[in-house]
Amino acid sequence: MTRRARLIVFGVAAAGLAALLIWGTLGIPDFGHYHGRYGQILNRDAVKERQATNTVTAIVFDYRGLDTMGEEFILFAAVTGVALLLRETRQRVPNPIDPVRSEAVRAVGICLVPAVLTLGLWIVAHGAVTPGGGFQGGVILAAAFLLLWLAGSLRAYTRVTPTPFVDLTEGTGAGGYVLVGLVALLLGEPFLHNLLPYGLAGKLSSGGSIPILNWATALAVTAAFLLLFAEFLEERSFVIAGKHK
Amino acid sequence: MSYLPFLLAVWIFLVGLFGIVRSRNFIHLVVCLSVAQSSTYVLLLSVGYVKGGTAPIFKDVKPGTKAVDPVVQALTLTDIVVSVTVAALLLALAILGKRHAGTMNPEELHPMRG
Numbered sequence: 001m002t003r004r005a006r007l008i009v010f011g012v013a014a015a016g017l018a019a020l021l022i023w024g025t026l027g028i029p030d031f032g033h034y035h036g037r038y039g040q041i042l043n044r045d046a047v048k049e050r051q052a053t054n055t056v057t058a059i060v061f062d063y064r065g066l067d068t069m070g071e072e073f074i075l076f077a078a079v080t081g082v083a084l085l086l087r088e089t090r091q092r093v094p095n096p097i098d099p100v101r102s103e104a105v106r107a108v109g110i111c112l113v114p115a116v117l118t119l120g121l122w123i124v125a126h127g128a129v130t131p132g133g134g135f136q137g138g139v140i141l142a143a144a145f146l147l148l149w150l151a152g153s154l155r156a157y158t159r160v161t162p163t164p165f166v167d168l169t170e171g172t173g174a175g176g177y178v179l180v181g182l183v184a185l186l187l188g189e190p191f192l193h194n195l196l197p198y199g200l201a202g203k204l205s206s207g208g209s210i211p212i213l214n215w216a217t218a219l220a221v222t223a224a225f226l227l228l229f230a231e232f233l234e235e236r237s238f239v240i241a242g243k244h245k
Numbered sequence: 246m247s248y249l250p251f252l253l254a255v256w257i258f259l260v261g262l263f264g265i266v267r268s269r270n271f272i273h274l275v276v277c278l279s280v281a282q283s284s285t286y287v288l289l290l291s292v293g294y295v296k297g298g299t300a301p302i303f304k305d306v307k308p309g310t311k312a313v314d315p316v317v318q319a320l321t322l323t324d325i326v327v328s329v330t331v332a333a334l335l336l337a338l339a340i341l342g343k344r345h346a347g348t349m350n351p352e353e354l355h356p357m358r359g
Contacts, residue, residue: 003267003352010266014259021258025251032247032296039293039314043301046315047308055301055315056322064319071323078330082337089341130304135326202304221326228333235340 051198052128052207060133061213065192068213069177072220076174079224086231090238101150109151116144120222127214128207134214138221146229154233166226173220180209180216250291258284271339271349275332282328286321293317 001009029035042063043055052058060068124137149157181192189195196208205211261281268274293314299306301315343349 007267010263014262017262018255018259021255022252025248025255028248028251028292030247031250031291032294034293034295034314036293036314036316039301039316042315043303043312044309047303053302053304055303055312056318059315059319060322064316068323071327074327075330078327078334081334082330085334085337085341089344131300131302133322135322139326139329224330228330231337232333 047201049198050194050207050210051201051203052210053201054128054130054133056131057127057133057210057214058207060135061127061210061217062192062194062207065181065213068217069181069192072174072177072217075220075224076170079170079227082228082231086235090235106151109147113144113147113151116140116147120144124215124218125204128210129202129204134217134219135221138218139225141218141222142225142229145226149229149233154237157233158230161226161230163227163230166223166230169219170223170227173216173218173223176216176219177213180212184209250287250294254284254288254291256284257281257287269350269352271342271351272336274351275335275339278335279328279332282324285324289317289321289324 042059046052046055046058046063050058050062052062120137120141120143122137123132123140124134125132127133127137145157145161148160184193184195185191187195192209192213194208194210196212198208199206258281261277261279261284264277264280265274268277293316295311295313298311298313301312301318303310303312306312339349342354346354348354
């Protein structure tokens, strides 16, 4: 199919889709007047039931914990796919070339590493209390390690995050989540049932098993992003090394 | 009556699709897919918005205070992280495509041979 024909076909299809979507949109309750009962009930009861002041985290790691497990395994599968695709076909570069960067980038980058690391841990730890959680904090933690590459070198990055260790962390995070669910199952409760004492609302330990699932997710997300970074950074140094031959 | 946020989501989705259809580069294509996908965040968050509601976090406000819907926020949260890793998977495929076919342009790819 020529480019022109494809655009014409798309134009017709997109016009139809646009009409359908706009028609559907007009059936949604007016903006700002949502009447979904489920969310409102959780907003009212999550603190009472689970001592978790962040309702979003309570949903992610408790009320809809099974869905999150599914999401986590999508993440796991995608990262495994990247590692399989890129590791298999690439020869190792013995001496990765790191282009020299400006001193300013190095200085600011190094200063940012501990700050970003602390921010990440803080965001994860307060998942059940204030805005934050394993997903957001995990990405920030991974970014702290990426700064190591930006300010230092690929070698510094791989030395701090050795691939076998990151692989293990990824597995521990994803497996730990399932394990929490299985423990509940073994004790005769539904899968992922929140068993632990809920504690006091507003405390870091509040929410029963929510903080545990939160940290497991943080491990899995951090490791997932570290693996992605490592694969693409090595791919990059492989390409650069090829050009210098 | 305000439908603007919903129509914005429709627009972002269609613009993303348009970019995918006329893409000449796999990396551009993956970015367009991310644009199309981000329309789901706009749609979810605007569906759950409650006029005058606070964030669904009851650390400093009493539970029962009028707040926006937390369920769609939880959906958006996981959606974002997963979409990033899926984009990474597609970019890895783009690298392999470049290595095997020597091109990043979907139009220059030959039909698959057995």
